[in-house]
Amino acid sequence: MTTDDAARREGEAPFPRVFRVALVLEVFERLAFYGVYVNLAVYLLDTIHFTEVEMGSLLGAFAFARAMLPLATGALVDRLGFRASLVVSFSLYALAYAWLFAAPSKTGAWSSVLAMAGCCAPTCRAARWRSCCGRSR
DSSP states (O other): OOHHHHHHHHHHSSHHHHHHHHHHHHHHHHHHHHHHHHHHHHHHHHHHHOOHHHHHHHHHHHHHHHHHHHHHHHHHHHHHHHHHHHHHHHHHHHHHHHHHHHHHSHHHHHHHHHHHHHHHHHHHHHHHHHHHHOOOO
16 A cells, blocks of 8 residues: 555445444434333333243344344335325334333233334334335325
């Protein structure tokens, strides 16, 4: 490497700005998800009085549904488009959280937590569509 190449490389950032922004957003997304996951476990144990087995069953069902539903909702998200699917998803998220706190019972917890998993599916699919294809419909 010549001294000109070294001088030019010193002035350049090692990664493009968009990469650093995406990395920071991914960190915030992970922190938000795991923060909700942990706080949800505490809420289920302390407020709704689930046993540890019931809480584990619900959070396991939540994780399974959150992993499998994007496969089923992919066609719906493609049909709705990027922006519309995010609006629908975040609106349903807000309703699911409201239902969780409005109905602090075991039935209310199961229905709202599984609804949260269903809301996650369109969001994940739409975000991946936007990031891989770089356009919205």
